[in-house]
Amino acid sequence: MQSEMGKLVEDNRKLQQRNKELEMIFDSSYDEIFVTDGQGITIQVNSACERNYGIDAKDLIGKTVEELETMGVFDQSVTKKVMDTKQQVTMFQKTSQERFLLVTANPVLSEDGSLQKIICNSKDLTEVKKLKKKLEEMEQLVEKYHEEIDELKSARFSGYVFVSKQMQHVMDLVSKVAKTDVTVMITGESGVGKTALAKQLHNHSTRQNQPFLTVNCGSLPENLIESELFGYVEGAFTGASKGGKKGLFESADGGTIFLDEISELPLHLQVKLLRVLQEKEITRIGSIKDVPVDVRVIVATNKSLEAMVEERQFREDLYYRLNVVPIDIPPLRERKDDILPLIKHYIELVENKYDKNVSLSTDAVQHLMNYKWPGNIRELENMMERIIVTASGSEVDVRELPGNITASKQQVVHYDTIDSLKNFLEKQERELFQDLYKDHPSSYKIAELLNISQSSAIRKIQKHISQK
Structure with missing residues (x-):
């Protein structure tokens, strides 16, 4: 008799331990578990409910889902739909805490088919929804960037x-x-x-x-x-x-x-x-x-x-x-920043045309930069062809420039010692990109400002800034 009592006590202890473990598992679930009886009265919830509804679990117990719906705890009750259909129902639910839940409610039926309990499992999709929204915003932003890039590509002015x-x-x-x-x-x-x-x-x-x-x-x-x-x-x-x-x-x-x-x-x-x-x-x-x-x-x-x-x-x-x-x-005299790039551009065209490789000395560049260019770009283009075609060597000195350029009043422009136009332009390009990057640290913006492709802007930034 005593051995049977001892066995019952041990079985009861094990059962209580097992119940505690199940309650611990029930309560530690990240997903919300919401249990009502067949009449929609709340009989058990886990701690996730507190996060989703902002209400202590004990304050939910005993309340009907209709009451909670009226209180605005959630916008619509899945449990009520199961009470009507006695079938599994899955739907979205928004809570008073601005949580967005995916709720699946399952009916528990007795042998005679009456509704005993309704167990709801709710997945919190709030962060997923936020991520989805951010992803959509990012996709829209990427699409906008692609449109801007396409526009920049199509807006290159040859x-x-x-x-x-x-x-x-x-x-x-x-x-x-x-x-x-x-x-x-x-x-x-x-x-x-x-x-x-x-x-x-x-x-x-x-x-x-x-x-x-x-x-x-x-x-x-x-x-x-x-x-x-x-x-x-x-x-x-x-x-x-x-x-x-x-x-x-x-x-x-x-x-x-x-x-x-x-x-x-x-x-x-x-x-x-x-x-x-x-x-x-x-x-x-x-x-x-x-x-x-x-x-x-x-x-x-x-x-x-x-x-x-x-x-x-x-x-x-x-x-x-x-x-x-x-x-x-x-006129060109009012936008002197364009003179050097134009010189470089037309020299390259003339060199390709006549298969020549000629550079300009620093003094020659200074004179060309300070010349007023009354004939503007047309005069500069023709002048570059004249200079390259008539050059006697691989470098054009100021003495080989036309008289109207050397005779014009020259402003003193101080540059570091540069042995060729290529090095001079390289220095100017580096300073230009460094100045632009200070105000516009974006390859998209720099590409837009300079009317170059974004890939070219990235290469120039890596060359003049990233490896500085």
């Missing part, structure tokens, strides 16, 4: 070499208006690159695969310019070609027409140009038939059209139609 802030502002404006059909007026001194800029506007527009036609209004005789621009029909005048001829506006249909030296356009033709801009149609000489044209118009001038309007040499209404987006290209 043949336009610059580092100055003045030209960066110009190119920023070009990037904005290139993909539109807005009329652009390019102003600037002779030789600054107005034609090249007009080509950039066309090449980066939606019309890039269509014609780009250039007309110099100052180079065509007045009696020919009308027929060149607007065309004519057969028999329109003596010498008219059989079958007539398309004008440049018709030939440029779907593309871009660039009217250089627009200030030289005769007044009577200014009226016809105004009609093209307003009505999108032309009439050939000798015809009464209107011909629709879809052409983007870009004009350029090195004169003040405002002054010409005041002097009644240019139509005011046409001026306002043309001057929708004005882009002024500053």
